[in-house]
Amino acid sequence: MILVLKREITEEQKNHIRSILRSEGYLIREMSEHGQPLIGAIGKAGQDLDFFQQLPGVERVIPISSSFKLASRKMRHEDTLVNVGDVVIGGERIVVIAGPCAVESREQALTIAREVRKYGAVLFRGGAFKPRTSPYSFQGLGEEGLKILAEIREELGLGIVTEITSPAQADMMMKYVDVVQVGARNMQNFELLKCVGRMGKPVLLKRGLAATIEEWLMSAEYILSEGNDHVVLCERGIRTFEPYTRNTLDLSAIPVIKNLTHLPVIIDPSHATGIREKVSPMARAAIAAGADGLMIEVHHDPDRALSDGPQSLYPKQFGQLMRDIYVIAPVIGKQLDFGYLDKAKAVELMSAARGDGDRRAAFLGELGTFSHKACTQYFGAKVKAVPTPSFTRIFEAVKSGEVDFGVVPLENSLTGSIHENYDLLLEYDLRIIGEITIRIMHHLIACPGGKIETIQRVFSHPQVFQQCRQFLEQHQGWELVSAKDTATAVKQIKEGGLPTDAAIASKEAAEIHGMAVIQEGIETNPRNYTRFVVIAAEQLENGPRRRSSLIYSTGNRPGALFETLKIFAGKDINLVKLESRPIHGKPWEYMFYVDIEADIESPAFKPVLDELKKNTDYLRVLGCY
Ligand code: PEP
Ligand code: MN
Numbered sequence: 001m002i003l004v005l006k007r008e009i010t011e012e013q014k015n016h017i018r019s020i021l022r023s024e025g026y027l028i029r030e031m032s033e034h035g036q037p038l039i040g041a042i043g044k045a046g047q048d049l050d051f052f053q054q055l056p057g058v059e060r061v062i063p064i065s066s067s068f069k070l071a072s073r074k075m076r077h078e079d080t081l082v083n084v085g086d087v088v089i090g091g092e093r094i095v096v097i098a099g100p101c102a103v104e105s106r107e108q109a110l111t112i113a114r115e116v117r118k119y120g121a122v123l124f125r126g127g128a129f130k131p132r133t134s135p136y137s138f139q140g141l142g143e144e145g146l147k148i149l150a151e152i153r154e155e156l157g158l159g160i161v162t163e164i165t166s167p168a169q170a171d172m173m174m175k176y177v178d179v180v181q182v183g184a185r186n187m188q189n190f191e192l193l194k195c196v197g198r199m200g201k202p203v204l205l206k207r208g209l210a211a212t213i214e215e216w217l218m219s220a221e222y223i224l225s226e227g228n229d230h231v232v233l234c235e236r237g238i239r240t241f242e243p244y245t246r247n248t249l250d251l252s253a254i255p256v257i258k259n260l261t262h263l264p265v266i267i268d269p270s271h272a273t274g275i276r277e278k279v280s281p282m283a284r285a286a287i288a289a290g291a292d293g294l295m296i297e298v299h300h301d302p303d304r305a306l307s308d309g310p311q312s313l314y315p316k317q318f319g320q321l322m323r324d325i326y327v328i329a330p331v332i333g334k335q336l337d338f339g340y341l342d343k344a345k346a347v348e349l350m351s352a353a354r355g356d357g358d359r360r361a362a363f364l365g366e367l368g369t370f371s372h373k374a375c376t377q378y379f380g381a382k383v384k385a386v387p388t389p390s391f392t393r394i395f396e397a398v399k400s401g402e403v404d405f406g407v408v409p410l411e412n413s414l415t416g417s418i419h420e421n422y423d424l425l426l427e428y429d430l431r432i433i434g435e436i437t438i439r440i441m442h443h444l445i446a447c448p449g450g451k452i453e454t455i456q457r458v459f460s461h462p463q464v465f466q467q468c469r470q471f472l473e474q475h476q477g478w479e480l481v482s483a484k485d486t487a488t489a490v491k492q493i494k495e496g497g498l499p500t501d502a503a504i505a506s507k508e509a510a511e512i513h514g515m516a517v518i519q520e521g522i523e524t525n526p527r528n529y530t531r532f533v534v535i536a537a538e539q540l541e542n543g544p545r546r547r548s549s550l551i552y553s554t555g556n557r558p559g560a561l562f563e564t565l566k567i568f569a570g571k572d573i574n575l576v577k578l579e580s581r582p583i584h585g586k587p588w589e590y591m592f593y594v595d596i597e598a599d600i601e602s603p604a605f606k607p608v609l610d611e612l613k614k615n616t617d618y619l620r621v622l623g624c625y
Contacts, residue, residue, distance in 0.1 A: 001047055002062040002075060003055075005037040013057030020055070027225070029070065033077055034514065040076075042069045042225075066260070068217040070224035071231075076262040081381075082202050082230045084159045084178050086344035087122045089202075089232050090264030092377050094329055094336045095293035097161050097204075097266070098318060099125035101308035102138060103145035111300050113152045115315035120322045120338045123179065124149070124158040125295060129165045130307060131185050138306040146176040153178070157341050161204055161295075167195035174199060184209050184236055184271070187219050197226025204295075206234045206268070209247070213256055220263060233257060233265040234295060237272030246274025246311070249282050254289045270297035270311045279313055280321045287328050296321070330439045330529065333507075335377045339434065339544035346540040347382060350404065361405035361534070362388040362397045368487035368509030370438055374532040375407040378436045391420055395428045398535055405433070406535045412440070413529040414467065422581055422593055425535075425551070425622055432549050432623030434534035441528070442468050444519040445490055445510045446502045452518055457481055459489035460504035468504055471522040490515055539623065545599040547576070549622040553583065553591050554615065561592065567611045573598045591618075599624045 003017065017039065021028050026043035041052075049061045064074045082089040089095045098121035103109045113124050128145025130138065141148070149160045159178035164170070165186065173180050179202045186192050187208035196203045203223055207216045220231050235254070237247025249272035257265045267286035269279045283294050299305045299312035313321065326336040337343070347359050361383045363371040375385040386403055388394050394406040408424075411417045425432070442464060446455065457479045458465075458472070465472060465480050472478065483489035486505035493501040494513050502518070503509075510517050533549075554560035568575055577595035582588075600609050601624050613619055 001041055001049060001052065001064060003039040003041060003052060004059045004062065005039065006057055006059045007036060009037060009057035013055075017055055017057060029075070031076060040070065066217075067214065068221040068261070070229075071217050071220045071261045071263060073260055073262050078262060080229060080231075080262045080264060082232050082264055084123060084202050086341060086348075086380075086382075087159055088380055089266070090292050091380065092334045092373075093340065093380060094287060094291075094325060094334055095123065095266070096121045096322065096325070096336070097123040097125050097293065097295040098298045099161075100299050100305065100312065101270075101297050102127040102130050102140055102306055103148050104138075104141070104306050106148045106151070108300075109145075109148050109152060110155070112298055112315070113156055113158060115300065116298050116318060117156050117158055117341075119315065119319040120326075120336065120340070121296075121318075122158070122340050123161050124152055124156075125161045125181075125297075127163050127307075129163060129169060131163070131165050131183050132307070143172055146172060150176040157345065164192065164196065167191055170195055170199055174201070178202065179204050179232075181234075182206060182219075187211055187216065190222060193219055193222035194226055197223040197228045200228050200230075202230035202232065203228065204232050204234050204266075206236050207238065207250075207253070209239050211238070213253055213260070217257075217261060220261070231263050232292075233261075233263055234268055235265065235272070236268040236295075245272070245278060247272050249273065249286075251282075251285055251289050254286065254291050258290060264292040266293040266295055267291045268295040270295070270308065270313075274311045276302070276311055276313060276317070279311065280317065280324070283321055284324055284328060287325050287334075288332060290332065294325075330437055333439060333441070335436065337378075338546075342542050342544060343434070343540065344380070344382065346543050347379070349541055359383045359405070360386050360403040361407055362386045362394045362403040363407045364388060364391060364394065364409075365485035366487035366491065368490065368506060368512040369485050370440055370506060370530060371407060371409065371532070372487070373506065373508055374409075374436050374438050374530075377438065378407060378434060378532075378534055379405075391424055395424045395430065395535070398430055398537060399428055401537070404536060406430075407436075407532050408535065409530050409532050411531050413527060414525055415463065417579060419581065421533075422579070423584075426581075426591060426620075430535045430537060431539050432533045432625055433536045433540050433543055434625045435531060435547070436534070437529050437531045439529055440467070440523065441506065441521055441526075442486075442504050442523045443507055443510065443517045444471075444502050444522055445493070445505055445515050446518045447493065447497060447499065448514070448516045450499055450502065450516055450518055452502075454499045455502045456500040458502050458504060459483045459492050461485055461489070464504050467524060467528060468522050470524040471519075487512070533623075534625075535623075539625075543625060545602070545624045546597065548596050548598060548600040548624045550594045550596070550600070550612075550619065551591055551622060552594070552612070552616040552619040553589065555617055556589065560615075563615050564592075564612060567608055567615065568596060571598075571605070571608050573605075573608070 026041040029040035098116040103126040130140040161179040163181040181204040240248040269282035297312040302309035302312040363375040487509045489503035490509045574597040580590040
């Protein structure tokens with residue numbers, strides 16, 4: 001059961017509750033959710049809930065009827081985030097674990113690790129102890145394999161995931177690896193589960209070959225009950241009567257799991273299908289279905305792999321899959337971040353150099369706006385998001401060093417450029433160090449228990465009313481009240497507390513303010529995306545450099561712009577954006593904003609930059625990112 005405690009509970013009352021629970025033999029977990037203190041108490045069946053309800057300081061008691069308790073969503077409403085170094089599993093950035101089935105040699109593992117790192121994997125997998133069906137098959141390199149994995153972490157900064165097959169390996173694993181994997185064949189090896197629970201390291205728990213979801217969650221419960229909350233579930237296919245694939249991938253397990261438990265879930269389409277061509281389609285489907293990540297087997301020479309060659313992707317195929325996931329992720333409100341590890345390192349270096357604690361990033365408006373979402377998806381939780389009242393204030397704050405970064409929208413797929421920010425980019429001597437695209441989904445939000453039938457007034461930003469026109473036209477009687485931003489609109493209806501008020505904003509804004517979404521996805525055009533850029537005083541060290549943004553002006557003569565574009569064409573550089581803006585004080589003269597797919601400041605493109613300088617009156621590189 002869960003005891004929801006009163007916010008004003010005294011320490012003395014808490015002690016009283018604790019001592020009663022302990023004397024009755026309960027296992028106790030203390031938590032808090034949105035500042036509300038909770039005690040999870042696991043003990044015998046048939047508890048006297050009324051008795052606990054009467055205790056001073058207890059607001060209410062929630063029974064947990066499922067057989068798994070600590071793993072239950074009832075016990076913890078918020079998603080669990082599992083941290084592995086700089087990587088967070090379970091958040092809005094998709095985590096891809098890749099590598100060979102088994103570590104075969106130093107050379108093989110390093111070659112594959114370099115490839116998967118290049119394409120955006122953030123953790124490396126490779127078995128050193130292989131649980132093979134046949135005792136005559138390759139059993140893994142043992143400790144030597146673990147040493148190779150540790151070397152890969154040192155050299156490439158990739159966290160290591162490897163399988164533990166016996167409690168006897170625990171000390172060795174503690175020394176070399178970041179995540180211990182419990183394989184499908186060991187899902188119900190209870191001594192091993194208790195052992196990994198005690199180890200305290202993050203655990204990747206695969207679903208057994210013939211296990212139900214409930215049995216799988218009971219195995220997670222074993223690990224959690226040892227005090228280890230860092231559990232990631234991994235669906236890898238189950239045995240059915242269907243022989244065309246090695247196993248049958250149970251994708252419906254994803255939404256089921258998301259409902260039942262707070263633990264993250266990832267998908268392993270390699271073991272699920274056993275066939276190379278089937279891996280990418282199922283991986284894409286898994287992300288669309290809401291998985292927190294993927295585990296993919298990759299081999300540079302699969303025909304000679306010592307295990308699972310037929311299901312291993314070639315590195316290039318893995319790269320293509322990553323590009324697909326990059327496109328799919330924003331559709332479901334997430335990101336695949338190609339710069340994940342480099343960015344984390346660069347931010348860490350920045351903090352070390354400055355020696356003054358957390359880095360900060362300014363965004364427009366309140367917590368829960370789309371700008372806030374862009375900010376947290378770009379940086380993760382390691383950079384503090386700072387609400388800021390205007391775009392000019394964001395540029396000022398970055399310039400003065402009050403914050404390290406700014407996150408500003410540049411263009412929307414439906415409404416076009418945000419010109420104010422283009423002008424500010426020209427005015428301030430700052431750099432673009434990154435970009436992120438967010439899907440804009442609008443929801444109708446009301447107080448908990450609210451119903452669409454009672455709504456009379458709707459609060460939001462005027463632009464949002466525009467974007468939801470079709471929906472609003474169906475409710476002609478509603479009064480539209482304009483707010484500073486979407487999150488402020490939610491705050492306003494919360495403060496009013498009226499059943500007649502609603503707001504239009506993001507799901508996150510509803511969650512932050514404890515409000516309810518009463519109608520999802522009410523924007524007229526679902527292909528509504530906003531591209532944000534991240535600005536800073538200086539380029540990030542080792543940051544990604546795939547694109548460049550430039551501003552330039554040309555002389556007022558025939559073909560002047562054409563001459564500059566010819567330079568890109570001649571070097572096969574893809575132009576992804578071209579826009580002109582009037583130059584202040586010079587009527588009918590224009591500045592061109594150009595984005596290209598190349599690092600124009602790299603030595604390889606120096607001739608391009610030189611040529612461009614010769615053909616322009618003014619030229620500035622806004623950033624390479
Ligand atoms: C593996 O990940 O290499 C493995 C053996 O997987 P499973 O336990 O899912 O068969
Ligand atoms: Mn394998």
